[in-house]
Amino acid sequence: MDVRGLDATADGKLIVTDEWDFDLKEFTTAGSYVGSYFGASAPLDGVNSPRGLGVDSLGRVYVSDWWNQRVDRWDADGANPSMWGFRGTRDEPGSVNFAWDVVVQPGTDRVFLANRESHEVEVFESDGTFVTRWGVRGSGDGDVEVPPGVAFAPDGTLVVTDSGNGRVQRFAIDAGGVGTFVESFGTAGSLLSGNLNLPAGISVADDGTVWVADTRNNRVQSYDSSTGVWTVFAGASGLSSFRLPWGVTVAPDGSIWVADSGRDRIVKMLPDGTAVFAASGPEMGAGDLDSPHAIAFGADGAIYISDIWNNRIIEINE
Template sequence: MHLYSPSVTAVLLLFASAISAQTITTIAGNGTPAFNGDGITASVASLNGPFAVAVDNAGNVYIADRLNNRIRKVDISGIITTIAGNGISGYSGDGGPATNAQISAPTGVAVDNAGNVFIADRNNHCIRKIHNDTITNVAGNGTAGFGGDAGSATAALLDAPRSVATDNAGNIYIADQSNNRVRKINTSGIITTVAGNGTAGFSGDDGPATDARLYNPAGIAVNVLGDIYIADVDNQRIRKVTSTGKINTYAGTGTSSAAGDNGPATAAGLSEPIGVAVDQSGKVFIADGWNFKIRMVNASGTITSIAGIGTAGFSGDGGPATYANLNNPYGVAVDSIGNIYIADYTNNRIRKSDYSTSVQTIYTQPEYITIYPVPTNTAITIDSHLQNKCNITVAIIDINGRTVEEISVESNVATIVNIEIPDGIYMAMMRSEGKVWQQKLTISHNK
């Protein structure tokens, strides 16, 4: 097997720029959709359709393990436990231990500053709360429908609530999906509608949020100012409701696409944006589900992709998050230091994009990395042009994020032999001393 026929042209050009890339890892889930117990290392535990993720101030991670009918917790030592749900779909247990209760297909989880955990108990049409290991109902009477505004939240009707969030004041927000509304429970337990008029569709930007149309709102997040971000899924948009009650589109054009990175978020395409999160500095993170990416909108309104290459699959752990494969990322959370947590639904995993002092910087230089000999039918050599010999790893990655070849040497030149790669576009990545150099690589066999 050979990499090239006798007439191969391969050139790698690194353009002048430098970007930061967080490293992605799996922190929970072994990829098998199942339940294999608690009290074990989270990365070897089985999850089954992890739909949402949250993180508390101490760094504990909470998972809406949807098809296991449980809420799981990964503590800071990496051990996973069940904190709510006995695994049997149903409704029971209020006033007792949360682990003895029945919940049904939970799709949302949130934790407030006091450590209370809130569950979007979707099929039970209610919001449950865990306080000191005891579960109670805080919204919804268990019957699907709409009703109860301006009254007690526990007497109100919800319809398939998809997610839940809290603000710093202790208010609770619900993406009441099948009612096409966002509901709010104040600290007195009174529920109101804060966005959506109940009719599915798109309308209302630059006006009162309660007059606007939403279309299957899913994710929800609230910033430190009290502004609400709504993943308006079937409108392919993120909507923002200001603390004064005015709604606008924050990201997305309304057309399903992956276009628009490095430009205005309102000119970018999204595709089934199901989850949304916001950090303390105002950056907004979007679980762009069918684009298989996590997108970020900075304070200036510019959107970028920060995790996922845009192709469904699983790969990339230990490398830059932007070169990893995700598969239906439906939930996203961010902690106080910038770590990003992803509910990688179809991969049955929770991924973490790690922000730390060991974050790799992807360097690109205004010079060529030489690939030779050309032509060849036996091997390929990549000359890094680094001045000193050091430990380098060179990998060739295909468009699906799979590493098709990799070699590590103590040198500034790496030679890969006896391999065969079809014509196409690849990514050549060289890692050395915590730095990464990368750019596209074109393989062309001239017949």
């Protein structure tokens, strides 16, 4: 429970506002729980600080709805909204705890969630049915701490940005959705290539190259899975001068799109890292962006952007 305010009732009880359960709770003055006013009902339809984005084989768009503690889903045209999840503990199947990213598994359309504050990956069917959850907070192989990014590689493995440990981890996924540790790469730090400081968004190209938003180092890095070589992309000025980039996504044509959150813009790069395009919103007819967080691509060429502080999802065409 996260108390934000309290008051006394006429009959001598205490009413407490519980921010994360979206609820009012009643207690006696001795601290005994009496009851809930709203039962932690889900908030009304809409998004509140939307983060990660995913698209399934039918073109449906999934959003990790951060403050609302849930996953939202829409058809490609924004119709037929549905949602699932609630603020809760790891012991409650289907609970969501500040999920930062979402990715759809090719072939199954299962939804994998980077459940950041629970230090885990959580798995749902595309209709919201809970499947499983896995991950333990720690620094050992396979442990994760505040993971903010998930992505599938062409070989079916899942890569996870383990921001609390300054690294990326790869997991093999079994038929039940559970991950088994394969490898980790990257180390905490700021000076060298391969050093990571709050690695966040992550995406994998068709050739297996892993792209990482190295957020607090104000840069993007790529990792060649075949050679183990890291390459840094950052500039002192211009299009590739990033400030707190939270998201990175490989487009179907192989170009790299960065959610350059601190500069309120998106940046397009060629696979060699050359930045060729940047937009802050008006150029796309979308108004000003306010901390864009993630970018996803639909099968029809649509580009989706989660615009955090404007509390919206934008759809554009390049």
